[in-house]
Amino acid sequence: MQETQEMNQRGTLVLKFMVLKDKLSEAVNQVMKSVSNKTTLPILTGIKLTATHEGITLTGSNSDISIKSFIPKEEEGSENAIIDIPGSIVLPSRLFSELVRKLPDDEVFINADNRLTAVIRSGSSEFNLNGMDPEEYPNLPVITEKESCSIRKDLLKDVIKQTVFSVSVSETRPVLTGVKWTIQDNTLTCIATDSHRLAQRTIPIEHGPSATNQELVIPGTSLSEFSKILDDDGEETVEMIMTENQILFKVNHVQFYSRLLDGNYPDTSRLIPSESKTTITISTKELYRAIERASLLAKEEKNNVVKLVTEGDQAEISSQSLELGRVFETIPIDKFEGENQRISFSAKFMMEALSRIDAQSVRIHFVGPMRPIIIRPIGDEHILMLILPVRTF
Secondary structure, three states: OHHHHHHHHHOOEEEEEEEEHHHHHHHHHHHHHHOOOOOOOHHHHEEEEEEOOOEEEEEEEOOOEEEEEEEEOEEOOEEOEEEEEOEEEEEEHHHHHHHHHHOOOOEEEEEEEOOOEEEEEEOOEEEEEEOEOHHHOOOOOOOOOOOEEEEEHHHHHHHHHHHHHHOOOOOOOHHHHEEEEEEEOOEEEEEEEOOOEEEEEEEEOEEOOOOOOEEEEEEHHHHHHHHHHOOOOOOOEEEEEEOOOEEEEEEOOEEEEEEOOOOOOOOHHHHOOOOOOEEEEEEHHHHHHHHHHHHHHHOOOOOOEEEEEEEOOEEEEEEEEOOOEEEEEEEEOOEEEEOOOEEEEEHHHHHHHHOOOOOOEEEEEEOOOOOOEEEEEOOOOOEEEEEOOOOOO
């Protein structure tokens, strides 16, 4: 009787289902990472809901990334949803995501009619939302699973954390706003640089039998958003499927699409010195904290520069502000090889590099006061950080 009244008042029901609030909320949070209000297509300010007899798919998209999150009808013997009438509707993303988060009950009932009016009920709350036509929602890229490889989820999350911070934030050279991935045999090498610093990480991957060696540049913003979806469960793998202009990541019930960047990525191998005049081994945490303290004065100046002077078994970290004063601090060097060095660098760049290293100690290579500084964690030769010095001496 109630459904008949709904049909008379609102039109014919084209969508009707029940879904558990926590499952819906998780899916909404995932797809919201790809929704932007700054779009020329009003339909893309919404989230597309599609219910089938298998479950419910939520889709969000912008010009760079698209995310699909699937809620299976049943999972591990538990019921997540009941689908009465399969169908689709697009709902305003900001309002819908806030609404879902604040619904009072564990079960959420969603109906939609052919006039694009949606009714959302939970407990004693009822919301009526004006939706948009799902037929107007753009189709996501069709990606065939020809070129694919797999990587452990925790490894991929580490790789993104240890490289994406070095991408350029300037659009002057768009290709530098991305991370270059080189897949060769069963190895993935990721490199990011903004011309002043560089981060590189190499990891093993499971390469598909039909896959070929590839080079691609993935926008740093895409990788940052994808990283937020990944938890630390290292037992699971992420499947990566690549085309000429798209990459698709598949993990759990989430599909994450990103466009690739065009352009020739610079040959960064020429930036990395093959030899060094001085090598020091030093505590990662002690060096970070000393630079952090020195930067309290350095950040008051325009270029945020800290100086490092090596003297045998200790390093002196210093900085100064013309208005505020000076700071000096010495920290022990665990191992020293070569000649003493005096070098200046950006405190921000050095702290960002050190904070991505989990090892207790790092080995730092110096070639000269105006040559690149190389930082490598002790015990992991697959990570390399590079920082260009600043001329002060």
